[in-house]
Amino acid sequence: MKFKGKSFIAIVLTPEPPFPDWFKEIDRIIARSPGFFIDRPIILDVRGSKIPIDELEDLLGGLTQRSVRVMGIDGVAGTRLKPGMPPSFSGGRLTSDVDVPEPAGEADRKSNGAAETAPDSRTAAKGTGKAAKSASAKATEPSKINGTSKGDGGEPVVETPSGPASFTDGSSIVITEPVRSGQSILHPDGDVTVIGSVSSGAEIIAGGSIHIYGALRGRALAGVSGKDSARIFCSKLDAELVSINGLYKVADDFDGTLRNVPAQIRFENETLVFEELI
Amino acid sequence: MSNATVVVVTSGKGGVGKTTSTAAIASALAKEGYQVCAVDFDVGLRNLDLIMGAERRVVFDLVNVVRGEASIKQALVRDKKLDNLFLLPASQTRDKDALTEEGVASVINELRMYFDWVICDSPAGIERGATLAMRYADEAIIVSNPEVSSVRDCDRIIGLLDAKTKVAEDGNRMPKHLLITRYDVERAKAGDMLATDDVVDILSVPLIGVVPESKDVLKASNVGVPVTVSDENSPAAKAYTEATRRLLGENIPVTIPEEKRSLLGKFFKGRAA
Numbered sequence: 102m103k104f105k106g107k108s109f110i111a112i113v114l115t116p117e118p119p120f121p122d123w124f125k126e127i128d129r130i131i132a133r134s135p136g137f138f139i140d141r142p143i144i145l146d147v148r149g150s151k152i153p154i155d156e157l158e159d160l161l162g163g164l165t166q167r168s169v170r171v172m173g174i175d176g177v178a179g180t181r182l183k184p185g186m187p188p189s190f191s192g193g194r195l196t197s198d199v200d201v202p203e204p205a206g207e208a209d210r211k212s213n214g215a216a217e218t219a220p221d222s223r224t225a226a227k228g229t230g231k232a233a234k235s236a237s238a239k240a241t242e243p244s245k246i247n248g249t250s251k252g253d254g255g256e257p258v259v260e261t262p263s264g265p266a267s268f269t270d271g272s273s274i275v276i277t278e279p280v281r282s283g284q285s286i287l288h289p290d291g292d293v294t295v296i297g298s299v300s301s302g303a304e305i306i307a308g309g310s311i312h313i314y315g316a317l318r319g320r321a322l323a324g325v326s327g328k329d330s331a332r333i334f335c336s337k338l339d340a341e342l343v344s345i346n347g348l349y350k351v352a353d354d355f356d357g358t359l360r361n362v363p364a365q366i367r368f369e370n371e372t373l374v375f376e377e378l379i
Numbered sequence: 380m381s382n383a384t385v386v387v388v389t390s391g392k393g394g395v396g397k398t399t400s401t402a403a404i405a406s407a408l409a410k411e412g413y414q415v416c417a418v419d420f421d422v423g424l425r426n427l428d429l430i431m432g433a434e435r436r437v438v439f440d441l442v443n444v445v446r447g448e449a450s451i452k453q454a455l456v457r458d459k460k461l462d463n464l465f466l467l468p469a470s471q472t473r474d475k476d477a478l479t480e481e482g483v484a485s486v487i488n489e490l491r492m493y494f495d496w497v498i499c500d501s502p503a504g505i506e507r508g509a510t511l512a513m514r515y516a517d518e519a520i521i522v523s524n525p526e527v528s529s530v531r532d533c534d535r536i537i538g539l540l541d542a543k544t545k546v547a548e549d550g551n552r553m554p555k556h557l558l559i560t561r562y563d564v565e566r567a568k569a570g571d572m573l574a575t576d577d578v579v580d581i582l583s584v585p586l587i588g589v590v591p592e593s594k595d596v597l598k599a600s601n602v603g604v605p606v607t608v609s610d611e612n613s614p615a616a617k618a619y620t621e622a623t624r625r626l627l628g629e630n631i632p633v634t635i636p637e638e639k640r641s642l643l644g645k646f647f648k649g650r651a652a
Contacts, residue, residue: 279583281538282531283505300534300581301527318581 111142111172116150116160124163131167138169144190148176154183161186273309280305280319289326301341310334322349329368334378338364348373383416383494385487386626387516389540391532393503395524396560399596400619401500402430402605404520407623409464410607413495416455418467418486420512421502422477425469432459432603433466442470445482451489460608465494475508487515505539513544518554520626521584524561525572530581533557537582556587558622563592564636575635588622590615591636 117123130137145164147157157177164171173190174182182189273292280286280295282302293307298315305311305319308326310333317335324331324346331345338359342351345368356375363378388401398421405417419427422442428434433456439449444467451467458464467490470477490497501512513519519540523533537555546553559575566572579586590596595613599606606616607623614636624631 278541281541282534284538298581298583301531302535303538316580 111144112138113144113146113175114164114169114171115146116152118150120156120160120163124167127164127167127169138167142172143169144173144175145171145187146175150176152177154181158183158186279315282319298337299335307331317343320344323366324368331368333366334364336363337361338375343373345373383414383491383497384518385491385497385499385516386518386520387499387501387513388520388522389501389509389513389536390522390529391503391505391509391536392524392529395522395529396590396596397503397522398426398430398500399600399606400520400522400558400560400590401427401498402600403607403616403619404623404626405464405496405498406431406458406461406605407607407620408496408498408626409458409461411623411627412463414463414493415496415498416465416467416490416494418490418497418499419469420478420499420508422469422508423471423474424502425471427500428456428466428468429603430600431466431605433468434603437468440468440470441486442473442477444486445478447482451486451493460604475502475506475511478507478511480511480514483511484515505535509536510539510543513540515545516553517546518556518626520556520558520587521582522558522560523578523582525559525563525567525575525578527573530573530578533582537584555584556622556626557582557584558588558590559586560590561592562589562636586633587625588618588633589635590618590622 114127145160152160154177157174161171171187173187175190177189179189272290273294274286274288276286276293276295277297279297280299280303282300284303285306286293286295286304287306289306289308291307292309292312293305294312294314295305296314299305299313299317299319299321301318303319304322305313306322306325308331309324309328310331311321311323313321313333313335315335316337317333317340319340320342321333321335321340322342322344323333325344327346329346333343333345338355339361340352340355342349343366344350345366348368348371350373359375359377365376365378367374367376386404388397388404390397398419401417405415409415417427417431418441419425420441421427425440428437436456438456439454441454443449444451444454455465455467458466467486487497499512499516502508513536521533521537523529540553540555541547544553557579559578562575563572567574575586575589591614593606593613593615595610596606596615599609602609606613607619610616611620618634618636621631621634625633
């Protein structure tokens with residue numbers, strides 16, 4: 102017999118008191134998109150709230166009434182949970198925000214929108230769905246992406262395509278300004294293009310390829326959703342770390358001749374191939 | 380009734396010359412005839428009062444004003460030399476948690492009515508004190524030394540300026556100016572420092588001035604007179620004055636300090652810069 106590990110993306114709901122208001126928000130989402138919570142793995146995150154078990158029971162009851170089935174609870178020790186409650190979950194790492202469905206017109210605008218529209222969609226998602234989290238038995242992503250989704254300084258430009266059904270539709274985003282130290286651009290669904298430099302201490306994480314029209318001085322992690330064919334392009338290679346599909350190389354291990362020249366990095370035969378772009 | 384431009388002087392890293400630059404630029408602006416107020420946001424580690432030579436006249440401070448324990452007019456300390464230059468000192472006995480966002484907003488708004496320029500001296504770091512100092516600014520002066528660590532910290536601060544300030548939240552872009560300080564002519568020559576071009580390239584912020592590392596600055600700080608007042612003809616003072624004129628919108632080229640050991644300089648054995 103063989104046990105397999107598989108990682109899934111779960112929606113993490115963080116109840117915010119007062120709970121009646123929070124439920125109103127949930128109801129609003131359900132009213133707009135009746136199927137939003139159906140057949141989705143949902144984790145209830147009550148970390149830090151020290152919620153009494155009775156209140157938790159009420160919360161779960163309220164969610165069941167709305168046909169929202171919670172598969173696990175994060176932030177309460179398993180021993181405190183009552184029989185019949187979903188099991189305790191911990192660990193997991195943040196991925197991108199899940200967009201809450203919007204009325205049709207707005208949704209269109211958003212999926213086409215570039216980085217500039219990200220803050221709006223983020224607030225929309227924050228009110229309710231908060232961040233999606235991968236509840237994984239065995240992590241398949243590179244460990245590098247730990248906790249990167251929220252660099253405080255940056256507007257972490259997290260843009261996932263809207264529409265509840267798809268997490269991946271290969272959209273790309275364009276960032277039109279320099280990415281500063283401490284900022285993190287996370288876009289697990291497609292390509293990221295930066296017009297400007299990526300500073301030392303900044304990082305770009307993309308499901309697809311990364312294109313930088315400027316100097317890459319920070320970290321670039323391409324193909325994080327398991328895409329070998331992703332590449333990294335930059336007009337000036339001075340990176341701290343590059344990675345494609347979890348395979349990474351730090352600056353110390355780079356070929357010195359490619360420093361400060363336009364370069365591309367691709368994945369071939371389990372190694373990273375660096376090439377000068379002419 | 381005027382409506383001040385609020386400028387934050389910030390850097391992320393400590394010891395790069397924020398406070399010295401605040402004092403020098405505020406004095407230079409005052410010398411141009413503007414009504415100027417320098418605000419020390421470094422609650423708990425205040426220094427601006429020393430650099431400006433006002434430490435013996437501080438009665439109330441920023442925290443008193445934020446908490447409504449004193450009025451702004453009571454807390455403002457007038458400069459000894461320049462009638463139109465004021466200091467709003469920080470509290471030395473409190474810490475940065477004593478500042479509230481609403482309190483700072485109301486103080487800045489009130490200062491806007493009395494002055495032409497409000498220059499905020501930010502504490503080092505990216506925590507509460509620093510974010511509150513930049514929160515309500517209209518423009519920013521980023522102070523960097525030509526060192527990699529300082530440049531990286533500045534980069535981080537620029538990111539915050541574009542994310543966490545009122546201007547940024549209103550969807551606008553805060554004008555930023557880069558001031559390179561403690562530029563050592565000899566080390567630059569030997570290639571031990573980042574070149575100014577590299578710093579400008581990395582930060583992509585327009586350069587407002589390059590201030591040479593100088594004994595005049597240290598001396599001026601210790602006697603409590605900003606270098607732009609104490610020794611107008613020193614290279615550092617000239618650099619600050621030039622930076623101030625650029626801040627005022629004049630379009631003059633930035634002078635990069637060079638080794639100018641004139642005959643006279645050799646004569647006095649002193650390093651000119």
